Amino acid sequence: MMAEPKNRNRRARFATALLALAAVLLWGASRLTWLTVEIFDDKSGAATHSLVGATWSTEQSAIALLLVASVVAALALRRVGRRLIGLVSTIGAVIASWAPMQLLAQGGDPARAKTILTSGAASQRSSAPVTVAQWAEITNMKVSVLGPTLALVACAGALFAAIVLLVRPGADSPRKNRYETKRTREEKISADLAAEPNSQRVLWDAIDADIDPTEK
Incomplete structure (x- = not known):
């Protein structure tokens, strides 16, 4: 493969x-x-x-x-x-x-x-x-x-x-694919934080992605 x-x-x-x-x-x-x-x-x-x-x-x-x-x-x-x-x-x-x-x-x-x-x-x-x-x-x-x-x-x-x-x-190189996947996930989490800033699920997703939810 x-x-x-x-x-x-x-x-x-x-x-x-x-x-x-x-x-x-x-x-x-x-x-x-x-x-x-x-x-x-x-x-x-x-x-x-x-x-x-x-x-x-x-x-x-x-x-x-x-x-x-x-x-x-x-x-x-x-x-x-x-x-x-x-x-x-x-x-x-x-x-x-x-x-x-x-x-x-x-x-x-x-x-x-x-x-x-x-x-x-x-x-x-x-x-x-x-x-x-x-x-x-x-x-x-x-x-x-x-x-x-x-x-x-x-x-x-x-x-x-x-x-x-x-x-x-x-x-496409795996590195580029991984980078774009990570970037897409971060953009989704940022959008979720803006829509549901008090959601526990969204807060934990942000922390897992190394995103500080207090800065959003």
Whole structure:
């Protein structure tokens, strides 16, 4: 009987650790180059620009941070909370997987790439943005496989971990259960003291629970 709760907790801990690893991997993948764009401007000539994952798919960084927050919450919350974390992380992993999957399957969208380049977002530095002229033409686009692939691997790991947390959130520790039982009993006795301050039964219950009935 004791082995089953331990196994459940072991699975929950494994899922939490995997979720943390997936968050780190997704963050790293978002910093890699996902797309290389070659442009030609009749005034400045040809140029090549790299678009990292966080620029091409802005949700990558946000979901990586969401997964980190989910790990912290999963360590602090009880079973119901961990189930909720599993659900939220599942949705986040699915959303994050869409952009790299589409990029690997269909290639980059030239119109989107030009919008990013002309806005200066490709440099990821608001103080020194690298902008491309509106009249510049995209002559070639090449997908860098490593970044999107790592992002998909991270999303797959996060999805697996999130489903484990959702289905097998583990058991609450006996210490936490005992504490909540004691707290619930104290709250009940306090309510009884307020309702029946002269009841002998309530007074003895308060004394048994180490509650001074004269302070109520």
